[in-house]
Amino acid sequence: MRELLVAGLDPSALDIVDESHKHAGHAGARDGRGHFRLRIVAAAFAGLPQVRRHQRVYETLGTMMQTDIHALALETRTPDET
Template identity: 45%
Template sequence: MAAEPAQIEALLRAALSPSSIEVRDDSALHAGHAGAASGGGHYHVTIVSAQFAGSTRVARHRMVYDALRDLFPAQIHALAVTALTDQELESRETSRDSSSNSQT
């Protein structure tokens, strides 16, 4: 049985105190995939947390996977992670805004 996005969000909130989090269930995009037969879902998490400061991308992903450890593999088959600090998110948004302003 696949995890509920709210369950994933709750576990990540408890472990990483994010300032922002989005959990997207992409399971429907993988219907018929061999891994989907086990019942585990496919998810994408975008999470912004001060706890990621000074950590490598791999370390950030480990933090997320550790927080969700009990859901693998029965409830989560695949997980894509975008893990940022507040400053990195702000920098991305500023870059995006300046790119769209220069194109208008």
């Protein structure tokens, strides 16, 4: 995940927290896909509304969204917003 985000969005800050352990027994946890919290600061988000920023993250992660990620909580900012 980190490699894809760095290559695709060139963030100045990136924090990824695996929260899968908080969802043990949950349907999404049973299929092996994880729950993650992501904080990303990238100039690539400049001028974009939150929904489009989130879409950029999903696009960057590509098939990982279907194969490895069940839930993704996002905080997306530009360097000027930190």
